[in-house]
Amino acid sequence: MKDTFREASHLVRLVVVLAVAIVAFLGLRGAVVPKDFGQYGHYRPGALEDSRAKPIVFAGQQDCVVCHEDQAKARDSGRHARITCEACHGPQAKHVEDPSNKPKLPQVSAICTNCHEKDVAKPKWLPQQVTKDHANGMECNSCHKPHAPKMG
């Protein structure tokens, strides 16, 4: 047995080299992998925080109505009652942060036709028009009130 061991000394050396490599790898692994990796699953829990940390761009309806009560009331009475302000006015988180940062008024023609231009795939309950037949070149809001759109 002892003889076999001596005759295989070159293989023993090989095993030692391999063992050193494995130990070095495990050491590196311990040093480099984030300590909390795997806390919730096979990932870095910090990634959850990273995802949460992104800035908010759309403020959300509840922030709009804090100041713009009058428009909100007008909206509530019409058929656009459930459409949020930012659906047409665009993202306003910057405006909420700094009210002096005034948003631009939306471009009426494009805003209205996005929803109301006639299309075969649009559901029947939605009022639709072929703009060029219907508007005669006029802007929608010369007849319709976007905040409470009944004819008037």
Add this chain to the structure above:
Amino acid sequence: MPATRRELLEHATRFIVMSGAAAAAFDAMQGTVSADAATTNDYKMADHWWGMTIDVERCIGCGNCVRACAKENNVPEGYFRTWVERYQVGEDMERPEVDSPKGAMEGFPPSDKKDIKAFFIPKLCNHCSDSPCVQVCPVGATFVSPDGVVLVDQSYCIGCRYCVQACPYGCRFIHPETQVAEKCTLCYHRITKGLTTACCEACPTQARKLADLKDPKDAVHEFLRNNTVQVLKPQMATKSKTYYKGLDGSVR
């Protein structure tokens, strides 16, 4: 009068931000930074299980969700975290005519086809709880969060694109600048702060609604109970959490 309200709001916001920062600083001093990331801002991951419901008959194909998503999440041009498809289906269900020009970023060119079944299908990451994309990620850079959202760790992803191949719905892409996998995060930065997603916020018809399946008061339970509901490609068995009401059999 509005000015006072604005000021009040500002003060309130500032106070909240300041106290949050103070608390964070205190935690840092104590050496317990986000000891439980789950509970910051009173948000407990264990109390939520997020998904989305989509009412196909309410979608009008305006593209508001696509635009809102792009603005909220800085989505690079030509790639989509959400998009809308228009289906025009004749009698051959297997050959629907489908289009989604620029993902419906600019809506759709009007179609005046007659005598055809037609509808819009909004798409987004299905936030599957058995996600094939998560399964194949070699390093653990993408995962289902404890509150049920499929997320990508931007600082860990190696950009091998295996997850993009594994998603049956085409929801993932590689960001052309950061070179890491990107996808819908269900606006994780919003929903964990009590807001809805940007797409839902901007949807004029409430065709899409954020759903918290762990909240007993959420309307999703009634929605699932009272409607004929389907997920996309159910044969993929991914446990998708994006539920469609009124989904036609021709939809892929």
Add this chain to the structure above:
Amino acid sequence: MHEMNPAVQGFMYPNEVELQWSVLIVLYPYITGLVAGAFILASLERVFRVEAVKPTYRLALLTALAFLLVAPLPLQLHLGHPERSLEMYLTPHSTSAMAMFGFVYLWYLMVVLLLEIYLDYRADIVRMAGESTGLKRLIYRALTLGSYNMSAASRRIDDRVGYIVTVIGIPSAFLLHGYVGFIFGSIKANPWWSTPLMPIVFLFSAMVSGIAAVLLIYMVTYRLKGLAIEMSCLDTIAKYLFYAFVIDFSLEMLDLIHRIYEADESFKSLDFMVHTHLYVPHIVLQIGLGTIVPLVILALTQIMTLEERWRRRLYVVAASLTLVGIFAMRWNVVIGGQLFSKSFLGYTSYKMEFATREGLLTAIVLMLLPFAILAVLVKLLPPWVSKQQAEA
């Protein structure tokens, strides 16, 4: 999207328009396949005692090593963040077929291939450590690990351990390449890839390509060195190439017939693709020129008694076409699997770039690199067997 992108036909999900995996990912299974095939050929001699292929034993091992060293490079070059690739070893995801690559690769490289080569060459290394000079001497001395024991007992141990390593090596080679097939075969989202046959098809095509490559390398290197080529060796290799090819072809046809007969939801889409975008690489190159022609040639050499001169020429033609065919097969799997929409309603095409990180030029360099490595390896560890040695 298709309004803007002329490459798209019909409807694709908007994010699908960009192809994810380029020609470099075609090289990856191709190169790994050559490794596995070359190794399996080498082990024929060692484990199954096929004496006739002895002249190629060492050459096949070195070929396998040269290609194995290059195998991870296309992957590395393809990554969006190559600097993070170590994560694959640090936090491997147990459910990911790709994550296991690192470990299978290391196992195969360190435990199987390097060890087998080391054991086989140890006597030569010790001898050359004494004979050579300069840098070479230094390298050989390092390789001896400081042990110059050349006793009969130690040689017996080497032989015994070498045998065991080869026996472990065969399933390892199967694992190495079968698992590459699994990377594709396990993607349920993609019907072109998703089949349990994929790992087996990959395995046999690997054997085919590896055997063909060693056959050619044997003929070319011995011609260059002015050494005599053993005809019995060539005939035997060609015979094994033929056998492996018959199995490979049967498996591929089984897969094809199964798809046609089952005709599931993806069938029309895939069928259209094979008849249009993939017609040349699939029907013409892979099945026609790359499989049927070499199979017929090899069959002819088996059933007819041809002159040596003619057999030799036919083997070169058959082996060369085989390598083209297997490359086309890898291409059709990797690229073909990305040309159709997962909605089954549309198609895109792949435009290969030239002088970019994932372009044709890179691919060519990566394909030449193993030969450069092999040239160095044969200088360091000569695999040549002269006629007398072979008979001894």
